[in-house]
Each structure stands twice: as C-alpha cells, then as structure tokens.
Amino acid sequence: MSSKVFHPSREHILGGIIMFLICLLFTGYKVAWFFWVPLLPLVFILWTLRVRTTVTTKAITTRYLFRAGKTMQWEDFRALRFNRAGRAYAVDNQENSFWLPGVTFNSLASLSSASGGRIPDPVTPARTATDDKVQVVNKDGYAVLMDKDEYKDYEKQRRREAGVDAGAESSHAEPGAANGKDSAPDAQN
Known part of the structure; x- marks a missing residue:
C-alpha cells in the first residue's frame, strides 16, 4: 500500500528559530513577566514537526498537535475544498469537514497520484496545455x-x-x- 505524507514546509522551523531569538530579546526586558514568551516559537516549531496529512489508497488521515487526528475513508469522501486563507479541507458525504495540514493548492498533483485519482488534478493539464x-x-x-x-x-x-x-x-x-x-x-x- 503506497502512501504520501504532506506536512508544513520545514522552512517554518527557521522562522521559529528567528522568532525564538527575538522573543529572548523581548524577555530580557522583564524576565519575571515575560518568561513564557519564548515558549510560543517552540510550540510553533513543535507544531511544524508534528502535524501532517497522510493519503493512502484507502483513506485520508490527519495528525494534529493538541487534538486527536481524524481519518476519512474514500467511500465517505466527497470533495476537497480550500478556504480563502488557502487551507484545504476534506468534506464527507454529510458535509462534515476537517482540516488537512500540509496540503496546499500546489500539492494537488501529488495528492491526485497518492489518492489513485480520487482527487482530480486541475493543475497539470492546464500547465501542459500552455507549454x-x-x-x-x-x-x-x-x-x-x-x-x-x-x-x-x-x-x-x-x-x-x-x-x-x-x-x-x-x-x-x-x-x-x-x-x-x-x-x-x-x-x-
């Protein structure tokens, strides 16, 4: 059984490290009040490493940081939707949806091949038509x-x-x- 894992860009870790260093400067102002501020970038780095979406030929499975992951079998899958912020959501037959971390519009080609064509790829045919x-x-x-x-x-x-x-x-x-x-x-x- 082949599977494809989608996760947030690992470049976010570099951003988290830079945020951590900036927060250390902020904490230096008054340690007793702001000791907790450098923990926020560390949570962000942990989030980047933990969350993911795994797509197999049987189901879509997600893993989150602070809540239980979700699984949707392909029999229940109805559509893939994107909100204005670019977040992808899997929608089932009852119109229930859940967020797919790491899945972006640019990953539709990989998502289509990993799902066995259950999720269509509108990007690749358009690119080849303009070649x-x-x-x-x-x-x-x-x-x-x-x-x-x-x-x-x-x-x-x-x-x-x-x-x-x-x-x-x-x-x-x-x-x-x-x-x-x-x-x-x-x-x-």
Missing part, C-alpha cells in the same frame, strides 16, 4: 495565449498594419520560412 503556447501582451497590458500558428498570423497582421515591407518581414521570419511561406530545410542547402 506550446506563446504569450502576447499588447500595449494596454492585456495578455493572450496563442499557439505558434496563430502567432505567425498575428505577427503578419501586425506587420501589415505597421507598414513593414516584405523584405523586412522575411528577415524577421523564422528560419526556414521565406516571405511567409514555409520552405523545406533541404532547399536552403
């Missing part, structure tokens, strides 16, 4: 994606409107193209 596209940005900042053939037509139209002559047009054309017409590479040799 062969050219982004064209006009003067107003409006951008559009075009495939290479559409871009050639767009560029010819733009040059015609700008009044660029045919000689200048062929010098800017792609290698292997003469005056806008494709020529065989062997014909040039």
Whole structure:
C-alpha cells in the first residue's frame, strides 16, 4: 500500500528559530513577566514537526498537535475544498469537514497520484496545455495565449498594419520560412 505524507514546509522551523531569538530579546526586558514568551516559537516549531496529512489508497488521515487526528475513508469522501486563507479541507458525504495540514493548492498533483485519482488534478493539464503556447501582451497590458500558428498570423497582421515591407518581414521570419511561406530545410542547402 503506497502512501504520501504532506506536512508544513520545514522552512517554518527557521522562522521559529528567528522568532525564538527575538522573543529572548523581548524577555530580557522583564524576565519575571515575560518568561513564557519564548515558549510560543517552540510550540510553533513543535507544531511544524508534528502535524501532517497522510493519503493512502484507502483513506485520508490527519495528525494534529493538541487534538486527536481524524481519518476519512474514500467511500465517505466527497470533495476537497480550500478556504480563502488557502487551507484545504476534506468534506464527507454529510458535509462534515476537517482540516488537512500540509496540503496546499500546489500539492494537488501529488495528492491526485497518492489518492489513485480520487482527487482530480486541475493543475497539470492546464500547465501542459500552455507549454506550446506563446504569450502576447499588447500595449494596454492585456495578455493572450496563442499557439505558434496563430502567432505567425498575428505577427503578419501586425506587420501589415505597421507598414513593414516584405523584405523586412522575411528577415524577421523564422528560419526556414521565406516571405511567409514555409520552405523545406533541404532547399536552403
């Protein structure tokens, strides 16, 4: 049985160490009052190391710091939702949900493969669809994606409107193209 573990970024530990050092400076003002302040970054570091979401082919299991973890079988799973803060929630058939620590929108591709396709991956097909596209940005900042053939037509139209002559047009054309017409590479040799 394969499983994938999602946990918060370990870079949070570096942030916790920096917060701890800052809190030590703060505590130095009045130790009797602020002795507890450096404990907050230590709890944050412990949280980073402890919380996680494990996805297997049978279920989603979470582990939290101060409360019991939860498990949802795939038969009960209905959807994966994200709130405005970017937190992921697993929703069951009765609309009950629980937080999935370490799962972000960027981890959807890994989540899809770990769940055996039960959670769809909308990111990868969109990325592969734009791989062969050219982004064209006009003067107003409006951008559009075009495939290479559409871009050639767009560029010819733009040059015609700008009044660029045919000689200048062929010098800017792609290698292997003469005056806008494709020529065989062997014909040039």
